[in-house]
Amino acid sequence: MALDIPTDPTLPPFVDQARRLLFGDSELMRHMADAAGGLAVNLALAGLILAGTLWAASWLSTLAGRAIQRAHRHSPPDATLQSFVTSLVRYVVVIIGLIAVLQQLGVKATSVIAVLGAASLAIGLALQGALSNVAAGVMLLVLRPYRVGDVVEIDGKIGAVRGLDLFATRLSDGENLMVFVPNAKAFGAVIVNLSAPVARRAQLDFVIDYGDDVDRALALLLACASAEKRVSEKPAPWARLTAMGDKGLTVSVRAWIAPKDYDDTRFDLMKAAKERLEAAGFSFPYPHQVAVAQRSFQPPQSKADGADAGDGAAPSPRSLSPPPTTAGSSADR
Numbered sequence: 001m002a003l004d005i006p007t008d009p010t011l012p013p014f015v016d017q018a019r020r021l022l023f024g025d026s027e028l029m030r031h032m033a034d035a036a037g038g039l040a041v042n043l044a045l046a047g048l049i050l051a052g053t054l055w056a057a058s059w060l061s062t063l064a065g066r067a068i069q070r071a072h073r074h075s076p077p078d079a080t081l082q083s084f085v086t087s088l089v090r091y092v093v094v095i096i097g098l099i100a101v102l103q104q105l106g107v108k109a110t111s112v113i114a115v116l117g118a119a120s121l122a123i124g125l126a127l128q129g130a131l132s133n134v135a136a137g138v139m140l141l142v143l144r145p146y147r148v149g150d151v152v153e154i155d156g157k158i159g160a161v162r163g164l165d166l167f168a169t170r171l172s173d174g175e176n177l178m179v180f181v182p183n184a185k186a187f188g189a190v191i192v193n194l195s196a197p198v199a200r201r202a203q204l205d206f207v208i209d210y211g212d213d214v215d216r217a218l219a220l221l222l223a224c225a226s227a228e229k230r231v232s233e234k235p236a237p238w239a240r241l242t243a244m245g246d247k248g249l250t251v252s253v254r255a256w257i258a259p260k261d262y263d264d265t266r267f268d269l270m271k272a273a274k275e276r277l278e279a280a281g282f283s284f285p286y287p288h289q290v291a292v293a294q295r296s297f298q299p300p301q302s303k304a305d306g307a308d309a310g311d312g313a314a315p316s317p318r319s320l321s322p323p324p325t326t327a328g329s330s331a332d333r
Contacts, residue, residue, distance in 0.1 A: 157171060
């Protein structure tokens with residue numbers, strides 16, 4: 001049986017509504033059922049909007065990447081631009097979708113914009129690092145100091161560029177570790193692009209004895225560099241006497257190598273040149289340590305001991321011996 005319980009003006013509204021609901025007021029229960037149904041519908045629609053937003057963000061970012069790829073139909077696609085644009089589209093769609101979700105839940109967009117405008121200074125101060133990363137990412141995209149796939153050195157970290165998004169640059173180093181460099185730090189640091197040049201110069205130095213034949217050593221180094229197929233012919237390999245040091249003569253060979261083969265070719269060329277020089281009779285000076293034996297310490301005789309031995313006694317041969325030598329010295333061959 002439906003009840004119609006009158007309101008009690010002496011009680012607070014919340015307490016009065018709780019009293020009426022406890023006693024089964026039909027009108028209040030109907031209003032609450034309508035409100036719960038409307039809230040459930042709004043929550044369901046908000047969930048659908050959120051799911052549609054996430055799907056649209058993924059689909060539109062993929063579509064933007066394909067559009068950039070089609071724009072470079074006659075040239076290789078720019079992976080750096082693709083990575084940045086897809087990230088930008090994804091974030092923009094997600095922000096628009098979140099505003100639509102809040103609107104569906106009853107939060108007006110104008111109120112959200114007003115609150116954001118009033119708190120713009122605080123938000124700007126709190127997000128100045130993130131905003132600087134976005135601005136630096138745009139500058140990196142415009143200036144193009146590196147592209148996806150290049151091997152670069154940024155702030156002491158060396159690795160291959162795997163991606164450039166709004167906030168960070170992703171590197172994969174030699175140990176296959178993923179390194180995230182904030183765009184602001186990358187843009188403000190010294191960037192060395194190891195993949196940009198057509199060929200990198202490698203210099204190998206060898207120290208030989210002063211009595212060795214310098215011309216023959218240089219000819220052997222040039223022969224080793226010319227025999228290596230991965231060494232560029234233009235510029236041609238170069239070998240010269242570059243230093244005269246305490247240990248010996250320094251002969252150097254320079255060769256230009258493609259960046260992708262630089263490390264392996266340099267190490268192989270170093271091994272081949274060492275073996276070639278050793279086979280030709282050249283020796284490489286290296287530090288030697290020479291140990292000098294010294295006698296044990298004997299304290300000098302006192303005057304009392306000399307008086308006991310008698311006046312005019314000849315001094316012992318040990319007292320006339322030269323002072324002990326110092327510790328062993330080291331010399332280079």
